[in-house]
Amino acid sequence: MNKVEKFKTMEKILREVEDLKNSQTAVIKKIGLIEAENMNLNDQELQKSLNVIYDGVHKNLQTVEGLFHTFSDSVATFKLKENITAEMLMDIKA
Numbered sequence: 001m002n003k004v005e006k007f008k009t010m011e012k013i014l015r016e017v018e019d020l021k022n023s024q025t026a027v028i029k030k031i032g033l034i035e036a037e038n039m040n041l042n043d044q045e046l047q048k049s050l051n052v053i054y055d056g057v058h059k060n061l062q063t064v065e066g067l068f069h070t071f072s073d074s075v076a077t078f079k080l081k082e083n084i085t086a087e088m089l090m091d092i093k094a
Contacts, residue, residue: 007089013071021065
């Protein structure tokens with residue numbers, strides 16, 4: 001794998017990690033919607049379970065966000081170190 005192909009793969013992975021981050025955020029929002037609905041029911045078991053799920057998803061989201069920032073820095077550093085230009089990226093698409 002040459003450096004341009006490696007960079008493109010890194011960018012693809014970064015987009016997938018960002019998608020994972022967005023998915024985790026969507027799960028947290030969904031939990032909030034269920035909690036709001038449960039305010040009327042006041043089901044304690046449901047609330048307890050939602051709290052456990054929320055804690056796990058929130059921890060995962062923090063981990064994914066950290067990974068995103070760290071890997072994003074790695075991709076940027078690789079791009080600078082390998083002097084990858086827009087022209088080089090266009091050539092691989094052709």
